[in-house]
Amino acid sequence: MSPAGRSAITTFTHDGWVFDVQDTGPAEGEPVLLLHGFPERASCWDAVVPLLHARGLRTVAPDQRGYSPRARPRGRWPYRLNRLVADATALVDRIGTPVHLVGHDWGAMVAWGLAAQRPDLVRSLTAVSVPHPGAFLDACRHGPQLRRSWYFGLFNVPWLVELTVRWRRDAFDVSLRKGGMSAEDVARFHREIVEYGALRGALLWYRAMPFAPAWMSRTPVSVPTTYVWSDRDVALTREAALACERFVTGDYRLLVLPGISHWIPRQAPEALAEAIVARATTPPGVNE
Numbered sequence: 001m002s003p004a005g006r007s008a009i010t011t012f013t014h015d016g017w018v019f020d021v022q023d024t025g026p027a028e029g030e031p032v033l034l035l036h037g038f039p040e041r042a043s044c045w046d047a048v049v050p051l052l053h054a055r056g057l058r059t060v061a062p063d064q065r066g067y068s069p070r071a072r073p074r075g076r077w078p079y080r081l082n083r084l085v086a087d088a089t090a091l092v093d094r095i096g097t098p099v100h101l102v103g104h105d106w107g108a109m110v111a112w113g114l115a116a117q118r119p120d121l122v123r124s125l126t127a128v129s130v131p132h133p134g135a136f137l138d139a140c141r142h143g144p145q146l147r148r149s150w151y152f153g154l155f156n157v158p159w160l161v162e163l164t165v166r167w168r169r170d171a172f173d174v175s176l177r178k179g180g181m182s183a184e185d186v187a188r189f190h191r192e193i194v195e196y197g198a199l200r201g202a203l204l205w206y207r208a209m210p211f212a213p214a215w216m217s218r219t220p221v222s223v224p225t226t227y228v229w230s231d232r233d234v235a236l237t238r239e240a241a242l243a244c245e246r247f248v249t250g251d252y253r254l255l256v257l258p259g260i261s262h263w264i265p266r267q268a269p270e271a272l273a274e275a276i277v278a279r280a281t282t283p284p285g286v287n288e
Contacts, residue, residue: 009060014090015083017071021091022061024049029058030123031095032276035088037105037129039193039202041067044104044265051273057100057280062091064107066201067193079201079208081216085113092121100280104128104265106205116219124279125225128264128272129233131240132247133217139240148235151175155206162203165194179234180261224251226279228272230260251282 008023022042032052034045042061049059065071065079065087073079088110092099101122103111108130115125130136139145155161165172169190176186193199225248229241245252255275260268 009091009094012062012091012094014087015078017065017068017073019065019068019071019087019091020063022049023058025053025058026056027058029053029056030280031058031060031097031099032280033088033092033095033099033101034059034061035101035103035107035110036061036064036067037103037107038205039189039199040105041192041196041198043188043192044263047269048265048273048276051269052276055273055277057277060091060095060099062087063198064088064110066204067198069197072198072201076204076207077211079204080211080213081109081113081208082213084110084205085117088114089118089121092118098123100124100126100276102126102128102276103130105130105262109133112221113216115221115223115225116216119221119223122223124282125221125223126228126272126276126279127225127244128228129230129236129262131227131229131236131244132221133212134220134247135240135243136236137217138243138246139237143237143239145237145240148237151235152206152209155203156209162200165199180232180263180267182266185263185266220247220249222248222250224279224282226253226255226275228255228257228264228275230257230262230264230268232260233262235262253279 009021011018011020036042036044041063045061052059065084098121101111101115108127111125111127112132115122173186227244257268257271264272
């Protein structure tokens, strides 16, 4: 469905790169910016966006840097977190009004950075699965989070994942299934990421992590925030989820989804949509 009464945003440009965008929903609805994670594209929100439209909200979902075919710079330096945050900032500028910001997985990391750096552009934040970077680091120092993040090292070995997916597809697919992906979602990964040519760019987000700006882990978020975590997430720990509150100075809510794996937008779209709507419609200063 294309928004009536205005031209939908189909692309935006930043740093000389062109990003693809899905802009749908009620023409006059408040915009919700949806940022996908790894290894998915904007389609990961397909089950969520109709529910938000039904509540009067417009949704804007880009394929981010490394995923959009015309936004795939080479090397890891262009994938520093400050550039990823700057991409999202450019899209909010294109939208022309502050947004309700939602991010899953790596998209949540970008969302935390944008909300911390430019609270004037963010009406509310719903971060999904990945907590504030400071909470993540605290959990790595004092709990099992570092052990759960073993795959970061694997993803940083040049060409290892790319060649494994190509020559030992079954081995990588098993790891995705162990992480909670359905067979349908694994097939989608191969279709929308591997065959689409987005895998290397997606991995460069991990390979650029050493260049992440220090301010991201130290700067608290002041906008109204909901953090959504699921207790079957094999990558993010409860300790990290509980630490998140310390890095939010605005209205804050932690929503724990029992029995759901890491892939919340696909596996619990109704609960996630309700959390987004509740956060978007709660007046500032009013706790739910």
